[in-house]
Amino acid sequence: MIDHIVFDIGKVLIHYDPHLPFARIIPDENERKWFFENICTHEWNLEQDRGRSWEEAERLLVELHPTREDHIRSFRRYWHEMVPHAYDSSVVILEKLIEDGRDVTMLTNFASDTFREAQKRFPFLQKPRGVTVSGDIRLIKPDVEIYHHHAKAFGLNPERTIFIDDAPMNIEGARKAGWKGVVFTDPQKLRNDLAAHGIEVG
Incomplete structure (x- = not known):
């Protein structure tokens, strides 16, 4: 029995691709690839998801x-x-x-300020009962502590909780916290995965 459904946001509910503006800013594909691999790296950006300010992040790289x-x-x-x-x-x-009356919350790796910007642009992000934003609490997936934090904050029973995320390592983190999890690849698969856990989406 599943009582609680928890959604990731990026690449599950909204599209994210840093190459979109940078294809214009750095038109050369090889140079752009080098820039993301050596300067504005995934690891650098992840620290903003962990709570580091953009001012500090930019200062370090500049x-x-x-x-x-x-x-x-x-x-x-x-x-x-x-x-x-x-x-x-x-x-x-x-x-x-x-x-349908299901208990829906969200758990996301997101910088605090950009998440609030996303909420304004995508009003459906305000419809679930609540959200845990990594940048607010300085914990990031797949650290098991962020799942414990979310469960405690929203009164979730881990054994009755299912998590939807596009990253397998984040699903593994949820499972370590006692949750169930499904890897998101497309909406039809999500419908099928939810049905397999007894949750029919009309």
């Missing part, structure tokens, strides 16, 4: 790469272009679950 200052600051400046649209078919599932 000190190391002063000739790249404009490109570095473009990451936050054009963040809105990295999240151009929602996945409508996923949003339909989220909203239908809420309409």
Whole structure:
């Protein structure tokens, strides 16, 4: 029996791709690849999800790469272009679950300020009962502690909780916390996975 459904956000409910603005900012594909692998790396960006301010993040990189200052600051400046649209078919599932009276919350690796920006742009992100934002609590998935925090904050029974995330390692973290989990690849698979756990989405 599942009583609680927890959604990730990026690449489950909304699209995210940092190459979208940077294809214009750094048109050369090889140079752009080098920039993301050596300057504005995934690991660097993850620290903003962990709670580091953008001001501090930019300062650290500008000190190391002063000739790249404009490109570095473009990451936050054009963040809105990295999240151009929602996945409508996923949003339909989220909203239908809420309409059916299911307990729905969200757990996301997201910087605090960009999450609030996303909530304004995508109002459906305000429909679930609540959300745990990694940047607010300085914990990130797949650290098992963020799942414990979320369960305690929202009164979830771990054994009756299912987590939906696009990253297998984050699902594994949820399972270590005693939750069930399904890896998101597309909306139809999500419907099938939920049905396998007794949750029919009309």
